[in-house]
Amino acid sequence: MATAVTAQEKRTAELNVLARKQRSLWGDAMYRLFRNRAALVGLVVIAVAALVAIFAPVLAPYGPLEQHGKDGLMEPIWTKFFGSKYTDPAYLLGSDELGRDILSRLMYSSRVSLIIGFVPVSIVLAIGLTVGMLAGYVGGVLDDFLMRVTDVVYAFPDLLFVIIIVATLRGTGLGDAYDGLLVIFVGIAVVNWVGVARLVRGQVLSVKNREFVEAARAVGAGPGRIMRKHIFPNILAPVIVTVAFAIPGAMLTESVLSFLGIGIRPPTPTWGVMINEGFIVFSTSPWPVLLPSLCISIVLLAFTFVGDGLRDALDPRSKM
Amino acid sequence: MLRYVIRRLLLIIPTMFFVALITFSLAHLAPGNPFDKNPNRPMPQETIDRISRFYGVDQPIPVQFITYLGNILHGDLGISFTRRTPVVDVIGQGIGTTFQLGIGALAFALAFSIPLGIVSALKQNTMIDYLSMLVATIGTTIPGFVLAIFLIYIFGVNLHLLPFVGWGSWQHMVMPMFVLGLGAGGFLTRITRASMLEAIRQDYVRTARSKGLQERAVIVGHALKNALIPIATIIGPATAGLITGSFIIESLFNVPGMGRLYVISILARDYPIIMGTTLLYAFLIMIANLTVDIVYGVLDPRIKVA
Numbered sequence: 001m002a003t004a005v006t007a008q009e010k011r012t013a014e015l016n017v018l019a020r021k022q023r024s025l026w027g028d029a030m031y032r033l034f035r036n037r038a039a040l041v042g043l044v045v046i047a048v049a050a051l052v053a054i055f056a057p058v059l060a061p062y063g064p065l066e067q068h069g070k071d072g073l074m075e076p077i078w079t080k081f082f083g084s085k086y087t088d089p090a091y092l093l094g095s096d097e098l099g100r101d102i103l104s105r106l107m108y109s110s111r112v113s114l115i116i117g118f119v120p121v122s123i124v125l126a127i128g129l130t131v132g133m134l135a136g137y138v139g140g141v142l143d144d145f146l147m148r149v150t151d152v153v154y155a156f157p158d159l160l161f162v163i164i165i166v167a168t169l170r171g172t173g174l175g176d177a178y179d180g181l182l183v184i185f186v187g188i189a190v191v192n193w194v195g196v197a198r199l200v201r202g203q204v205l206s207v208k209n210r211e212f213v214e215a216a217r218a219v220g221a222g223p224g225r226i227m228r229k230h231i232f233p234n235i236l237a238p239v240i241v242t243v244a245f246a247i248p249g250a251m252l253t254e255s256v257l258s259f260l261g262i263g264i265r266p267p268t269p270t271w272g273v274m275i276n277e278g279f280i281v282f283s284t285s286p287w288p289v290l291l292p293s294l295c296i297s298i299v300l301l302a303f304t305f306v307g308d309g310l311r312d313a314l315d316p317r318s319k320m
Numbered sequence: 321m322l323r324y325v326i327r328r329l330l331l332i333i334p335t336m337f338f339v340a341l342i343t344f345s346l347a348h349l350a351p352g353n354p355f356d357k358n359p360n361r362p363m364p365q366e367t368i369d370r371i372s373r374f375y376g377v378d379q380p381i382p383v384q385f386i387t388y389l390g391n392i393l394h395g396d397l398g399i400s401f402t403r404r405t406p407v408v409d410v411i412g413q414g415i416g417t418t419f420q421l422g423i424g425a426l427a428f429a430l431a432f433s434i435p436l437g438i439v440s441a442l443k444q445n446t447m448i449d450y451l452s453m454l455v456a457t458i459g460t461t462i463p464g465f466v467l468a469i470f471l472i473y474i475f476g477v478n479l480h481l482l483p484f485v486g487w488g489s490w491q492h493m494v495m496p497m498f499v500l501g502l503g504a505g506g507f508l509t510r511i512t513r514a515s516m517l518e519a520i521r522q523d524y525v526r527t528a529r530s531k532g533l534q535e536r537a538v539i540v541g542h543a544l545k546n547a548l549i550p551i552a553t554i555i556g557p558a559t560a561g562l563i564t565g566s567f568i569i570e571s572l573f574n575v576p577g578m579g580r581l582y583v584i585s586i587l588a589r590d591y592p593i594i595m596g597t598t599l600l601y602a603f604l605i606m607i608a609n610l611t612v613d614i615v616y617g618v619l620d621p622r623i624k625v626a
Contacts, residue, residue, distance in 0.1 A: 151331070152338045154609070156602055157560035163567070164598060167586040168346040252463050256568060259465055260583055275469065282469075283477050290473060293466040304461040 029237075032313035039309025045302035053110040060104035061092075064269045068099035073285045076102075096274070096288040097281055105269040106295055112181070112270040113299065116254040117247040120188035125243055127189070128196025133227050135197065136204025146197055153194045162187040162253055167262050179268040184257060188250050199242055203235035237314040244310045248303035255296050271296045325614060332606050339602045340392070340595070344385050347591040375399065375592075388595075397596035402588050407596040411578060417487055418570070418577035422562045424497040429505035429558070434551070437512025438544065444517060452509060459506025465568045468499045472572075487575045496573045500565045504558045511551055519547040552615045559608035563601050 033039050052059060062068075071088060074095040080087045087094070093103040135143040153161065165187040169175040175183045207213065208231060216230045257263030258272025266273050271292035278288030372378040375398075376387060391398065397407035433456075440452040475495065476484035482491050519525065520543045528542045529535075566579030574580070578597060585593040 151335050152342070154605075156339065156598075157564045157605060159564040159567075160598065160601060163586065164343060164346055164594070167589075167594070168349060172349075248461070255463060256465065260568070260571065261587060275465070282472070286473050286477060289469055293469045297462045297466055300461050300463070301457070304457060308457070 029310075029313040033309050036309040036312060038305040039313075042302040042305030042309065045298060046306065049110050049299055049302070050114060052107050053114045056104075056107040056111055060101075060107045061090075062101040062104040064100070064105050064108035065267050066100060066104070068095065068101075070099065071095050072097050072099040073281070073288075074099075075285070075287055076291075079287075093291055094287045096278060097285075102274075102288060102291055105274060106271070106291060109269045109271045109274065109292065109295070110299075112264060112268070113251050113254065113296075115181070116184065116188075117251045117303075120185045120192070120250050121243060121246045123185065123189040124192045124196055124246060125239075127193040129200055129239070131193070132197035132200025133204055133231070136201040137208055137223065137227055137231065143201070146194075146201065150194050150198050153191065156191075158191050158249075159253060159256065161191045163257065163260075163262065165190060166257055170262060179265045180263060184254055184263060188253055192246060192249075196239065196242060196246075199238060200235060203238060204231055207231055207234050241307065241311045241314060244303070244307035248300045248307070251296075251303070252300060321617065324617075325610075328610050328613070332603070332610075335606060336599065336603065337389075340389065340599060341385070343595045343598045344388065347595055348381055348384075375401070392599070397599075398592035400585075400593050401590045402585070402593075403590075407592050410581065410593060411596060411600065414576060414578040414581045417575060418566055418579060421493070421496055421500065421566060421570070421575060421577060424493060425500035425562060425565075426504065426558065428497055428501035429508055432501075433505040433508035434512050434548075437509045438516055438539075438547075440509070441513045441516035441520065441547075442539070449513075453513070456506040456509035456513075459502040459509070461506075463568075464499050464503055464565050465572055467502065468495065468569060468572050471495050471499065485574045487573075487577075492573075492575075496569045496575055500562060500569050503565060504554075504561050507557070507561070508551065508554055511554055512547065515550040516543065516547040519543040522546070549616070549619045552619060553612050555615070556605070556609040556612045560605050563604070 071091065072095060073086065074088050074091045075084045075086045076094045077087050077089060077092055079094075091101050091103070093101075093106065095101055096105070131142070131146060135146045156164075162184075166175070166180075166183050169183050169186070170180070174186065177183070213226060213230055216226050221230070254263055254270065255272035255275075258270050259276050261276055264270045264273050266277055274292040275289050278285075278292075282289050369378070376384060379387070388398065395408060397411070399405065400407055400410050403410055436452045436455070440449040443449050472484045472495070475481045482494055483489075484495060486492055520539075522543075524546075525538060525543050528538045533541075563579070566577060567583050568579070569575070570577045570579035571583045581593065582597045584590075585597070
């Protein structure tokens with residue numbers, strides 16, 4: 001009798017230990033991510049940028065295209081302490097050469113950047129996951145096709161390919177739609193889905209002959225169910241990391257294109273457009289260029305910190 | 321090995337064919353051409369015909385493509401729409417400058433990133449490590465043109481230390497090379513650190529230590545030698561990065577190289593130049609990737625080439 005009780009107690013104790021330890025892989029990853037200070041700072045910055053983007057019409061003191069002809073090229077208010085005579089409390093961060101309020105334009109710009117960060121990346125993810133899973137699991141013609149496409153796309157540097165697509169489609173209806181936003185989506189999607197598909201394919205190949213997949217097949221799961229329920233969750237970690245870096249990548253692409261003058265059409269404000277427009281007067285009045293440059297840098301760094309944090313959290317063995 | 325190299329070299333041909341096909345199709349998909357630029361002063365029809373015949377654009381598109389491919393084979397990339405000179409000559413004028421810039425940037429990148437990567441691996445999780453990783457992250461994350469803007473502001477506009485337009489003297493080269501090199505170097509620092517961290521935990525390093533070698537000999541002779549192998553893989557991405565970087569940096573600093581030429585041609589819709597340069601870039605990148613794979617196979621016999 002006494003021994004039975006101890007055995008049961010032991011069992012309860014074991015269960016307690018198990019109960020306390022019960023944290024999923026994702027829970028662990030989140031825990032590690034939130035303990036990473038740089039990633040946390042990144043998340044806060046992204047959250048602030050997202051709020052500013054959403055509430056830009058409420059927060060911005062002026063409309064992004066509103067011109068105040070007489071108040072061109074005002075300097076940010078702090079330059080007053082360094083002897084600038086061209087400041088005005090009405091324009092906290094100054095104004096550009098057409099007298100548009102820089103603060104308002106910066107706020108509206110964050111909208112385009114976030115859209116560019118998330119929309120094309122979602123398209124890339126959808127296409128890349130589908131093609132990569134099918135190519136890896138089913139193989140055959142689709143797999144051959146994917147590998148050949150990859151060879152060609154890898155021969156172009158990403159940005160070069162996007163530039164060619166955007167530049168040649170610029171004059172068409174597609175190129176004009178939404179101030180040039182749509183063609184940038186297309187360019188980024190066309191170039192980047194291949195990388196995701198290739199990654200997913202490799203992951204699927206490494207997972208598909210593992211025992212748990214075989215077990216699922218043995219109990220009669222069909223290919224669709226195996227791909228969705230068994231393979232997909234197991235290949236997700238590297239995909240998430242790739243996507244986390246694809247978002248700032250897409251934003252960077254937009255800003256480079258706009259800076260070169262083939263991205264978003266002025267006067268629609270984006271940080272790249274603002275730099276492009278302000279560059280003519282850069283050596284005499286640098287603020288219309290410096291401030292958007294600063295915004296791009298901060299947001300890109302924030303996304304990179306989060307990406308690094310996610311990689312460390314999801315794959316603690318990686319030392320990159 | 322030889323068979324592998326030959327197969328890879330042969331694979332360049334179909335890939336180049338598709339690259340040519342894609343750029344050619346895109347270029348012909350695009351509406352308009354540089355001759356109909358001025359709607360107020362329309363050209364007489366016979367002039368348009370004459371020009372079209374001169375550039376061969378009166379032929380059906382598939383015929384144009386085949387002619388184009390045939391011409392490439394004997395080194396003729398067509399004639400620039402805007403400059404009226406052969407594309408090969410136009411590229412030839414800029415390529416030297418771009419190589420100069422690229423090699424300078426690469427040299428700078430290697431010079432700072434390998435020592436930085438090694439030091440931060442040896443002092444893992446110290447202040448030095450965090451600082452050099454921060455430098456590396458900034459180098460890879462902040463876009464080159466933004467970095468260039470900050471530098472121009474500080475050293476060009478405010479301090480008047482360096483010129484920021486043109487090319488020629490060493491002063492002109494400092495900022496473009498620095499900016500271009502920092503991106504590649506940041507990436508390289510991370511790779512060096514990661515592979516050094518891997519190497520110093522290997523058995524042969526422990527063996528070297530336990531037989532009483534000095535720390536210096538262990539690090540340089542044993543760990544570093546092996547850690548440098550993965551660094552060879554950066555040649556491919558570095559080439560691509562330097563090429564795309566050169567578009568922006570050359571445009572920004574007004575460097576008369578291929579990158580700036582490319583951007584100008586895109587804005588002017590000068591398709592012969594766009595296509596010629598694209599093909600050249602694709603070719604360079606494929607050669608770089610091939611070199612990586614071969615060098616990797618030679619340095620590390622454990623890598624099996626398939």
